[in-house]
Amino acid sequence: MFDKNLLSELQPYRCKIYAIILADIVLAGVIIARCYYLADIINGMLFFQLSLQTAVPQLVLLFVLFLAETGLGYGIHAVTHSISVGIRRRIRRALVYKLSESSPLSSIYDNTDLLPLLTRGIDSLDAYFAQFLPQMIVTVVIPLVILPAAFYCDWISGFIFLLTMPLIPFFMILIGKKAQVENNRQWTALSRLSELFMNLLSGMSVIKVYNQTKNQLKKAVDTGELFSQAVLRVLRIAFLSAFFLELIATLSIAIIAVNIGFRLLSGQTIFLAAFFILLLAPEFYKPLRQTGSMFHQAMDALTNSPKIYNLLDDKITKEQFCKKKIHLDSAPCIVFTGVGFNYNANRENVLRDINMEFAAGKVTALIGRSGAGKSTVFSLLMKFAKPDKGKILINGEDIGTIATDSLRENIAYVAQRAYIFNASIRENICLGRKVNAERLQKAISAAGLTKVIAAMPQQLDTIIGDDSRKLSSGQMRRLSLARAFLSDAPLLLLDEPLESLDSITEKVVKEGIRQLSEGKTVVIIAHRLASIKQADAIYVMDRGKIVEHGSDSELKRNKALYYKMVNSTMEGSLI
Structure with missing residues (x-):
């Protein structure tokens, strides 16, 4: 009662x-x-x-x-x-x-x-x-x-x-x-x-x-x-x-x-x-x-x-009220030190003693077979999860001490499959942010969406995401790129941005990513060779561990797991 x-x-x-x-x-x-x-x-x-x-x-x-x-x-x-x-x-x-x-x-x-x-x-x-x-x-x-x-x-x-x-x-x-x-x-x-x-x-x-x-x-x-x-x-x-x-x-x-x-x-x-x-x-x-x-x-x-x-x-x-704010004016350096993580305490660790560095202003690729722990690294970077042990440092600052909202303001994320809300194209790109028309148009142009939107019935005000009008996989990827261009965050996370794209769309998206990556720290989860060719550093993951790292040429000379994956690829796919 x-x-x-x-x-x-x-x-x-x-x-x-x-x-x-x-x-x-x-x-x-x-x-x-x-x-x-x-x-x-x-x-x-x-x-x-x-x-x-x-x-x-x-x-x-x-x-x-x-x-x-x-x-x-x-x-x-x-x-x-x-x-x-x-x-x-x-x-x-x-x-x-x-x-x-x-x-x-x-x-x-x-x-x-x-x-x-x-x-x-x-x-x-x-x-x-x-x-x-x-x-x-x-x-x-x-x-x-x-x-x-x-x-x-x-x-x-x-x-x-x-x-x-x-x-x-x-x-x-x-x-x-x-x-x-x-x-x-x-x-x-x-x-x-x-x-x-x-x-x-x-x-x-x-x-x-x-x-x-x-x-x-x-x-x-x-x-x-x-x-x-x-x-x-x-x-x-x-x-x-x-x-x-x-x-x-x-x-x-x-x-x-x-x-x-x-x-x-x-x-x-x-x-x-x-x-x-x-x-x-x-x-x-x-x-x-x-x-x-x-x-x-x-x-x-x-x-x-x-x-x-x-x-x-x-x-x-x-907890959030006692954490500090952070604002990154330039590309950050991110260091993983002895990081371990598990979604379930009774199971084997998803990540085990991870040590790696994402250099400031450089492109770093994470590759490995499905279940190796690549997506978990992204989850930890965006504070969707917390490490069970070890630290993740951003410019020497433990991200565990940084307020979640403040950290995510400095991150742009391009998912493998972008979520499309049942709203207008404008609302889907801006996501509630107040953006002037010139800035929005630049983001749309950089993402290669200008012609796509021009062909829509109400252009930017066209409602998408419902059963009446769907976007193709490539168009969804470009829309996700437009969101990233609009945020202009110094840390860019890309989850296999070239997956399932035709050659024409792949070329447009690659060019968009190239522009977007300028002056930023970029981390790519790669399943395709095309995604890692321009990477400054590559980390190869297997069963929650870093088994090797280096540049493309260095890893090929080692003739270890990376060499085997590259030589066994079918149609450009590493997995």
């Missing part, structure tokens, strides 16, 4: 919470006064010939009390809503920051709950902060304020209030435990359904090629049916809970009404006291009844809270 992580979010709002408690105490007093004055007016009209004209002051006061009650309720709701908005905004920002700082290799991106948590999961916290917790305060404050008034007016009715009051929370807790279990099952079913849809959409071409559409459709329908059943089970418990809570409250009010009726007939109490207690009884049980329904609305928040805080529980959100 109470979550320590969610309750800790209330610390900055203590003053507002105290104000809510005070407002609820005042609200309870207004309710008591409103019930008393209404009972007094009816009593006067029935037994003391109170006329409407004479009762005007009391009616005006009663109207003021109604207004005060409504105003207090609205004010409490506004304050609790502002608290809920503030907490959800902080959590959403923390999650977004966590995602932006996390490595793309992190398991956080494999979490199928990620999208539901960022959307529906965080929004579900509103029911907890804006409804359930305020209702719990009301449930504690109002009955405790009303109870002394009931004892003072009629101690027997007050005693019945006291005896029946624990019944509603008791049954709510019993039913709530079962509801929590079913709600967890509902969320699990939703996660499975989300995961299934993501897998089906990403593998749609494979499903169609192997003629498995009907089978997968049946699987989706069955999984959707399981989710529907889980939702219905939660709703059934919610309706049963509401029924029992209303029944208990109604029976309690009935007991009080019957008891007061018999005593009123026998002359053991007066009409004013009896009617006042009858008006007070529904107000006494109302918060208790409402708590049950509010609890069911807050169930999603209690289910999602552990998942949200498991994502937030990471050092990465704390």
